[in-house]
Structures are given as structure tokens and as C-alpha cells.
Amino acid sequence: MSPYEAVVLAGGAARRLGGADKPAVPVGGRSLLERVLAACADADRTVVVGPRRPTPGRSVVWTREQPPGGGPLPALDAGLRATQGPLVAVLAADQPFLTPAHLATLRAAVPDDADGVLLRDRTGRDQPLTAVYRTEPLRRELALAVAEYGTLTGLPLHIVLSGLHLRRLASDDTLDCDTWADIAAARARIRDHGQVLDEWIAAVKAELGIDPDVDTKALLDTARDAAHSVARPAAPLSTFLIGYAAALHGMSPLEAAAKVSDLAHRWSEESAGTVNAEGTGDTRDTRGTGSPEGTDAGSGRP
Incomplete structure (x- = not known):
């Protein structure tokens, strides 16, 4: 399988969590950020966009969007500037159930004639921050957005993604956590009898x-x-x-x-x-x- 790099977006205001530092919220004894980093542990390079936080056992490249808090497109642009390879996984730092298998499936599903593949969750929503993209088309669309709007600050992701030829991959799961109810559900799921032992072993290893x-x-x-x-x-x-x-x-x-x-x-x-x-x-x-x-x-x- 082709090598890849990973960009993890770990900024944002987390308004639906009352402004809490969402990537640092613990689920099953590990922060949400740690869990996402574990999922992309085989990446050649991992870039985290956001304030520095502890990442035990992982060496990552840290960068910040300009201006800080400017939204997903400035964060994505900052992350891509720190990458070099032709393939990049773009991930949100709020996915406690993201696994290496998810990323392997996405990478294997990128067709030769497409610019990337993203996950579509069980509710039918596209998840552009659970995706693998070809780096150059993504950089091209970011540059075109700057040329058209003069800035990336405050622009939604679809401004860039609409110019890409993307494949959707259906998933029977919902991976991200947006609210405290989502966090509570994730914590309960991890303690489910059928899953708790594997989760505990993973937490101990970490x-x-x-x-x-x-x-x-x-x-x-x-x-x-x-x-x-x-x-x-x-x-x-x-x-x-x-x-x-x-x-x-x-x-x-x-x-x-x-x-x-x-x-x-x-x-x-x-x-x-x-x-x-x-x-x-x-x-x-x-x-x-x-x-x-x-x-x-x-x-x-x-």
C-alpha cells in the first residue's frame, strides 16, 4: 500500500462543548487526540495543527493556522505546508473510534482517476475530516480559493472540496464526538463488555x-x-x-x-x-x- 502522511486538525473553539479543549478530553483513559494519533501511527509523518498538547510515545510536527482560530481551511493549509508526500490523510482530532483499519480501507479505495476518498457515516453525512486526499489537487484548490476570496479565514471546507473529484466510502459507524452527549456515549461504548478489554489493553500500552x-x-x-x-x-x-x-x-x-x-x-x-x-x-x-x-x-x- 502507498505510503502516506497525516494532518490532524486539533484546533477549533468546540462551542458545543462549552469551549472545552476537545482534543484533550479523555475517553477510556486516553485523550481524543491520542486516540486519533494511534490510528495513524504508520504515517510517514504526522502533522498536528493546533496548540501543543502531550502526545505520549508519538513524535509529531506541530504547527498553527494563521490566524489562530481561523477555521478549517487555514488549518488545512498550515498542515499541508508541513507535508511532502503525494498522499495525505486529513483527520479531525475528535474521533475516539478511528482505527488503522479505517485509514487502510480509505487509502486502498483511492482510485487512480480521483483526488481522494472520504468517509460517509451511517447518517449519510460526508466526513471530509476522515479522508485521504492526493496532496497536489488539495493544494491547488486551496490556492484557487485564496485567489478568489482573498483569504481562507472563515471559509467552509466545501469551498475547496467542491473542486475535487472525490469518492465516498460508506461506513456503518459514526466516529466523531461533537457534544458532551457524544462524549458520554463514547465512554459508555468503550466500557461495553465486548470491547472493554481491548480498550484497556490499548490504554495500558499507551x-x-x-x-x-x-x-x-x-x-x-x-x-x-x-x-x-x-x-x-x-x-x-x-x-x-x-x-x-x-x-x-x-x-x-x-x-x-x-x-x-x-x-x-x-x-x-x-x-x-x-x-x-x-x-x-x-x-x-x-x-x-x-x-x-x-x-x-x-x-x-x-
Whole structure:
């Protein structure tokens, strides 16, 4: 797939949030801006247009629109001036559910005879700030708008987009957050049972500045084996030791988890008396009156 750069628009007055710093609003333990930056982590360069904010683990280029607060077109122009490549993802910083898969789908959908592709959400609205554009046509239309209007300040996005040949890609989701009700809904969605674990793992990775390829199912299976075969506290301690071993010995977490699961099964079999002293699977009960030959295991008398 073709390389790309990303421009993230992180300014704006957020009037429907009462003037709050919307990109810094936390959803699931990470700011909206952090979540969007995670979605475009594979971009060759990421330009953020807006006031500087913390971006743990990410190196980005910061710039500001002129004048500050001048609207989406001055912000877009400022972002493009800091890019070099032929393809650019233009993103709003208020999309907690934007994923690398969304951007990969958009990039793959840019046809040779079009200037870009943008998402159309489930309500039928075009999302020009969830889009991938060819850079040169976008720069051309910005220059034409300046020539016609004398400024980009206060102009709506459609002034520029109307001159582009764009493809629309339908989505069954709505990704952006405009109001506090949207924020509340996003926070509730992240805590949904079917999604909360993946969201928590992603938040922990971001907090610790790590990005291992975690097989969540394998680790949960191992934690279950340790809890059931040994004792409940063995589950969190075992997963900690898996991570420690992976870091110390350079083995994959999956390999370490498999070793611990196998150990837990052996531990359980031994505790149940299903292996003999040589570990060869003697399943006879050798305790008390159930000892072989019908003898008293303590005295050896019949």
C-alpha cells in the first residue's frame, strides 16, 4: 500500500462543548487526540495543527493556522505546508473510534482517476475530516480559493472540496464526538463488555509506552489455567511473570504463556493424583486404604 502522511486538525473553539479543549478530553483513559494519533501511527509523518498538547510515545510536527482560530481551511493549509508526500490523510482530532483499519480501507479505495476518498457515516453525512486526499489537487484548490476570496479565514471546507473529484466510502459507524452527549456515549461504548478489554489493553500500552503484539486470548487462557489449577492469586502473578520472561529472554509472550499453561496442567494432574512419582501417568489412588495390593500404606501390613 502507498505510503502516506497525516494532518490532524486539533484546533477549533468546540462551542458545543462549552469551549472545552476537545482534543484533550479523555475517553477510556486516553485523550481524543491520542486516540486519533494511534490510528495513524504508520504515517510517514504526522502533522498536528493546533496548540501543543502531550502526545505520549508519538513524535509529531506541530504547527498553527494563521490566524489562530481561523477555521478549517487555514488549518488545512498550515498542515499541508508541513507535508511532502503525494498522499495525505486529513483527520479531525475528535474521533475516539478511528482505527488503522479505517485509514487502510480509505487509502486502498483511492482510485487512480480521483483526488481522494472520504468517509460517509451511517447518517449519510460526508466526513471530509476522515479522508485521504492526493496532496497536489488539495493544494491547488486551496490556492484557487485564496485567489478568489482573498483569504481562507472563515471559509467552509466545501469551498475547496467542491473542486475535487472525490469518492465516498460508506461506513456503518459514526466516529466523531461533537457534544458532551457524544462524549458520554463514547465512554459508555468503550466500557461495553465486548470491547472493554481491548480498550484497556490499548490504554495500558499507551501509558507504559510499549506496543507488544499481545495475544489476549492466550494470556486469558493461561490466567484461567493458573487460577483453576493452582489458586486464584496465581493468575495475575503468572501473567506478570510471562511479561517479565518475555522481556528478559526475548521469547514471545505466546511462547511464555504456552509454557505456563502446560505447567498449570501438570500441576493440576499431580495434585489430583493422576501421575506417579516418575510422572508417567499412573492414575491409581495410592492414598490411605486405596493403596495398591490392599495394604496399609503407613505400616505395610495387610
